[in-house]
Amino acid sequence: MSNGIHPIASFLAALARGITGVQVQWAGCEPNERQRIYFANHTSHLDFVVLWSALPSEIRARTRPIAAKDYWEQTSLRRYLAANVFRAVLLERGVASKAQHTEEAHFVGRHLMDQMVEALGTENSLILFPEGTRGTGEKLAPFRSGIYHLAQHRPDVELVPAYLENMNRILPKGEFLPVPMLSLLTFGKPVQVEPDEPKDLFLERAREAVASLRRIGNA
Amino acid sequence: MFAALHDTKLVWLCFGVLFLLVVSTLIGQALKRRRTDSSRSTIDNLNARIRAWWKMCAIFAVAVTIGNTGALILFALISFLAMREYMTLVPTRRGDHLTLFWSFFVIMPLQYYLIGIQWYGFFAIMIPVLAFVFVPTSIAIAGDTEHFLERAAKIQFGIMVCAYCLSHAPALLLLKIPGFEGHDARLLLYLVIVDQMSDVLQYVWGKLIGKHKIAWRVSPNKTWEGFVGGVASATALGTALWWATPFTPLQSAGMSFTICLLGFAGGLVMSAIKRDIGIKDFGVVIEGHGGILDRIDSLCFAAPIFFHLIRYYFVP
Numbered sequence: 006m007s008n009g010i011h012p013i014a015s016f017l018a019a020l021a022r023g024i025t026g027v028q029v030q031w032a033g034c035e036p037n038e039r040q041r042i043y044f045a046n047h048t049s050h051l052d053f054v055v056l057w058s059a060l061p062s063e064i065r066a067r068t069r070p071i072a073a074k075d076y077w078e079q080t081s082l083r084r085y086l087a088a089n090v091f092r093a094v095l096l097e098r099g100v101a102s103k104a105q106h107t108e109e110a111h112f113v114g115r116h117l118m119d120q121m122v123e124a125l126g127t128e129n130s131l132i133l134f135p136e137g138t139r140g141t142g143e144k145l146a147p148f149r150s151g152i153y154h155l156a157q158h159r160p161d162v163e164l165v166p167a168y169l170e171n172m173n174r175i176l177p178k179g180e181f182l183p184v185p186m187l188s189l190l191t192f193g194k195p196v197q198v199e200p201d202e203p204k205d206l207f208l209e210r211a212r213e214a215v216a217s218l219r220r221i222g223n224a
Numbered sequence: 225m226f227a228a229l230h231d232t233k234l235v236w237l238c239f240g241v242l243f244l245l246v247v248s249t250l251i252g253q254a255l256k257r258r259r260t261d262s263s264r265s266t267i268d269n270l271n272a273r274i275r276a277w278w279k280m281c282a283i284f285a286v287a288v289t290i291g292n293t294g295a296l297i298l299f300a301l302i303s304f305l306a307m308r309e310y311m312t313l314v315p316t317r318r319g320d321h322l323t324l325f326w327s328f329f330v331i332m333p334l335q336y337y338l339i340g341i342q343w344y345g346f347f348a349i350m351i352p353v354l355a356f357v358f359v360p361t362s363i364a365i366a367g368d369t370e371h372f373l374e375r376a377a378k379i380q381f382g383i384m385v386c387a388y389c390l391s392h393a394p395a396l397l398l399l400k401i402p403g404f405e406g407h408d409a410r411l412l413l414y415l416v417i418v419d420q421m422s423d424v425l426q427y428v429w430g431k432l433i434g435k436h437k438i439a440w441r442v443s444p445n446k447t448w449e450g451f452v453g454g455v456a457s458a459t460a461l462g463t464a465l466w467w468a469t470p471f472t473p474l475q476s477a478g479m480s481f482t483i484c485l486l487g488f489a490g491g492l493v494m495s496a497i498k499r500d501i502g503i504k505d506f507g508v509v510i511e512g513h514g515g516i517l518d519r520i521d522s523l524c525f526a527a528p529i530f531f532h533l534i535r536y537y538f539v540p
Contacts, residue, residue, distance in 0.1 A: 026308065141318070171312065173318075174312075174316065174321075177318055177321060180321055180322075182321075182322070182325045183325070184311070184321060184324040184325050184328060185304075185308055185328055186308065186311055186312040187308060187309070187312040
């Protein structure tokens with residue numbers, strides 16, 4: 006299955022690793038073939054590629070990113086990269102919160118959930134940035150609820166937190182020229198939804214799991 | 225290409241380095257067999273350093289064998305890696321992004337390109353004059369005035385140390401010393417050997433008999449005994465290598481003494497910067513990136529002065 010990786014994807018992964026000189030640390034778990042959802046802080050376009058490139062190649066071939074439809078369908082280049090190169094799962098952002106009625110929100114939410122569950126299938130893993138958008142790198146934004154519902158739907162899938170260090174300095178939002186600073190990627194201990202755990206409590210706990218992996222204080 | 229192999233004296237210098245490596249490896253292994261619990265970490269650290277030296281010498285030998293272009297590319301790469309460590313650890317802000325991009329991908333490569341095309345005049349002023357004006361202007365245009373002077377100064381200092389100062393080592397290949405044409409690679413090797421041996425010997429003397437700290441707040445490992453012993457023995461070594469240079473033995477003693485003192489100054493200044501940032505080594509914060517800047521800090525201060533001393537006294 007490892008040859009299911011698009012050559013452009015492999016090239017971009019190698020490039021991203023070169024630019025960021027990323028050191029990978031598996032602090033709370035080991036890389037393995039289990040189905041997983043990797044969730045991390047989001048500050049840069051490099052985040053997904055770097056996280057993805059840090060996985061062993063046989064796992065990489067079965068790991069897909071969750072990305073924002075509105076952004077990745079804007080130009081034909083982005084569309085091509087998302088659909089063909091990285092086999093991204095494109096979701097509409099913020100539709101549930103914009104919905105007029107609760108029923109409508111539930112309906113939209115269920116639709117998004119179905120797409121993610123379908124993407125997981127029986128052997129895939131996902132990469133998710135629960136903040137929903139790229140931040141400045143100073144503080145983690147509150148997590149969107151998708152990861153909570155997904156965890157409830159598929160309790161068999163491991164939720165692995167990860168922290169990407171310095172990516173906001175290498176390629177921040179709004180820039181397209183990278184500065185080759187060094188970065189660090191730390192995978193933490195998997196988290197689980199406790200039975201009857203309220204949504205907000207879990208989301209805060211998941212966010213804390215990511216934030217606690219931070220090593221270097223950024224300026 | 226491979227002209228270096230026809231330079232008998234250069235080959236002898238390389239054999240000398242090889243000899244030192246073999247001897248130090250033997251000593252390291254002998255110590256390892258006799259180590260006690262109290263000396264274990266020091267001896268393991270020593271052997272790790274010796275292993276690293278084998279690798280560094282191998283890379284350096286390959287570059288010098290390829291010729292001037294090889295040496296130029298090697299030093300450009302070292303500059304890049306050193307600057308990367310420096311800029312990663314120095315606090316920068318979002319408004320510095322484009323300036324940093326220019327520093328890495330335009331200013332630094334241009335400095336080495338100027339050596340390649342042998343344009344001395346531009347090489348000498350590009351960073352201290354043009355980059356000096358460019359860096360603060362570019363940060364000011366980005367519009368973030370928070371800690372403005374600090375940021376501009378820190379970035380400029382990084383470019384000066386990692387790109388400008390270090391580039392004077394391969395720039396030795398530019399010098400046209402009468403009667404010494406085509407042998408400049410020996411000068412580069414001489415500088416690197418004396419400078420790095422001074423570091424090593426200061427460390428060794430310090431470990432053996434070091435007691436009185438020089439500036440314990442800045443660098444707890446630097447002692448007067450290590451300094452005097454290291455500088456004296458590295459100067460003696462440099463003097464003994466006069467046959468590979470255009471210098472007389474006395475001139476060679478003066479040159480290597482200068483290199484040792486400046487190397488010490490470079491190490492001390494970079495230690496002070498590390499204390500200021502709050503780290504022990506430039507390499508440790510991100511493990512595996514073994515502190516290139518820690519290795520070359522002494523060379524950064526020694527190279528430009530050595531270059532200009534030769535240029536002033538030996539190039540008509």
